[in-house]
Amino acid sequence: MNSCFHREDGSHLFPNLCMTHSPPLIIGAGPVGMAAAAFLSRHGMTPRIVDKRAEPSKNSKALAVNPRTLELFEASGITDKLLALGRKIHGTTIHRNGRIVAEVNFEELEHRFPFMLALSQAATERVLREDLAERGIEIERQLELVDSPKLAEGKAELVHVETQANESVTAPWILASDGAHSLARKSVHVPFPGDTYDRAWVLDDIPLATDFAPDRAHIKLQDDGFLFLLPVFTGEEKPGEPTLWRVLGNYPEPLAQLTECTPIGESQWNSSFHIAHRLVEAMNVGKVYFAGDAAHLHSPVGARGMNLGIEDAWVFAELVKRNELSLYHQQRWPVDNAIVQRIRTMTGFVKGESFIKRMLRNFLAPKMLHWKSVRETMLKTVSGLDHPVPLFSTESEEPPTEEKPRSRRRDRDR
Ligand SMILES: Cc1cc2nc3c(=O)[nH]c(=O)nc-3n(C[C@H](O)[C@H](O)[C@H](O)COP(=O)(O)OP(=O)(O)OC[C@H]3O[C@@H](n4cnc5c(N)ncnc54)[C@H](O)[C@@H]3O)c2cc1C
Incomplete structure (x- = not known):
């Protein structure tokens, strides 16, 4: 709990006049926000994590956990729990x-892990929620980030959905994992170019x-x-x-x-x-860092949506531990960009809506899949193994080379 004025039952004494210095703040307790909290807690940090929903989503949404995600969760013991549930x-x-x-x-x-693990997103989220509870991290529900003009400075405006009690929070950093319609992204006016x-x-x-x-x-x-x-x-x-x-x-x-x-x-x-392929122009603005659907959207072809977001969370937590958050954009944007572009291309073929692409897809693609290199590209894209585990070695890994980053901005948060 923070230093705000609270009654014994936890409610605010002055609900409309409440300013707190918060621990680091995660907005959104979807799979990406929870994964970030889980990784950070392994580094000895206890972030605040808030979500506007009263209950977790029960929808199946992402159906497959990929080998990269299984790798990233392995040390925490979460992988074993996922493996016990999925097929x-x-x-x-x-x-x-x-x-x-x-x-x-x-x-x-x-x-x-030479397989994809079929497990509904609701079940994956349940495992993450239970992991956080075991580690003493409580998701603060019905707390919504609302328009926050000073978000980039780490000042978030939170409102309790039912009571309308508001709280101004000052956090050392804010992880915006608040999904495709991210209000954090809108609050700091970061462009989200792409197509639908x-x-x-x-x-x-x-x-x-x-x-x-x-x-x-x-x-x-x-x-x-x-x-x-x-x-x-x-x-x-x-x-x-x-x-x-x-x-x-x-x-x-x-x-x-x-x-x-x-x-x-x-x-x-x-x-x-409606399928969109989009990526934020900057992975952070000031003290606000984007991860998951708040940062990138692409079709479910390739099963990367949730998995790529979990990798964002892993990199973010690693950089927090190393006190190197200024490298987040540089580390993450090229990787996310390469994947969004590749999945856009794959989706264009799979959907078969233009005559030429349909011909290529129907007659050429099945033959090409007999070539080892083509099969390997497809398998590595789907499995998340198309680049090394980020930040695994001390020096930065080279970003994937096939697509040039659109932005080479560094140290945006300075
Ligand atoms: C219909 C559908 C089918 C899909 N199928 C697949 C699939 O087959 N494979 C795949 O990989 N992916 C699929 N996805 C995508 C996948 O579900 C997302 O990539 C994944 O949920 C992203 O996780 P996230 O944590 O970034 O965002 P979300 O899961 O969207 O979580 C964001 C959280 O933030 C909270 N929040 C939002 N705004 C605020 C605010 N202002 N204040 C506080 N909290 C806030 C929300 O309540 C939510 O809990 C599908 C998505 C949909 C909708």
Whole structure:
């Protein structure tokens, strides 16, 4: 708790006149904010972590934890907890016109975690929440960051969603992990350039009767789009229960396209969304640092969204420990940029919405996937192993070379 005036029940004595010097502050207790708190606590730090929601989200959202995330959580013991709940996905099968046209297998990675771990984001978040609770870090819920003109100076305005009690906080740094619509990002006016697709993508999590192997991801290339299928696991499956599948596609009704599978129950979650590829121009402004969806957005092709954000959190915590936060933009922006650009390219092929790309995708891509180097690029992109573990050695790692950073700004927080 901070130094604000509180009654014994924890409520504020002067709810509209409250100024506190806070410990470091994390805005947003999604997977990225919680991962940052978990990593920081291993470095002996106890940040404040606040979230405007009364309850954690129950939506499955990101369905796969990649080998890089398993690596990063390994020392904390979180990886073992995730492994105990999830199921191994050994590869991806690509189908067209009722035939298998290509397969890639994670065993080729030659890594100690040669698989993707299928686990719903809600379950991953539960593990992180329990880890924080065990380490004495309480998520302060229903506390919302509101318009904060001096955020870049570390001054955050927080409002309790129910009571409307407000609190002005001064923190040594603020990690903005407040998601795609980040108010922190807007408060410090950092540009978030990129593009958004017109055509909505739709997903359903639904039990299916199917011959598709449940230990693989499946991509169906259609004449005018694509379908993606992956089992949804939560770690709470009961024996004999039908497998829940995520069916995702760039159609208004992906299920209507799925001729070889039969729904055998109600859809558990249905959502329609527009895909964007965006990256902040600066990974920090003054004392505000961005991580996760607040910093970058891209399509779920490649399963990087949550995983890339967790890597941001890891790098951030490492730099805090080393007292080198001034290197955060330099360390993180080139990596995030390379990945957002690569996933934009991959998504352009997979969605198959232009004639030329569709031809390349349908006829060339399956053949190219027989080349080791192409398979390796795809596997490394999906697994998160397309660059070394950041900051693992004392000297900075070289950023990926294929895309040039748009900004070479250094030491932005000076
Ligand atoms: C429909 C859908 C499907 C998806 N499918 C996939 C997938 O298949 N694979 C994949 O990798 N990714 C997927 N994603 C993306 C993935 O869910 C995100 O990348 C991931 O949640 C990012 O985590 P985060 O912690 O950065 O942000 P979030 O999970 O968005 O968490 C942000 C948190 O900040 C809180 N917050 C926001 N504003 C404030 C404020 N002003 N004050 C206080 N708290 C605030 C929110 O309540 C929330 O808890 C999907 C997302 C959606 C919506």
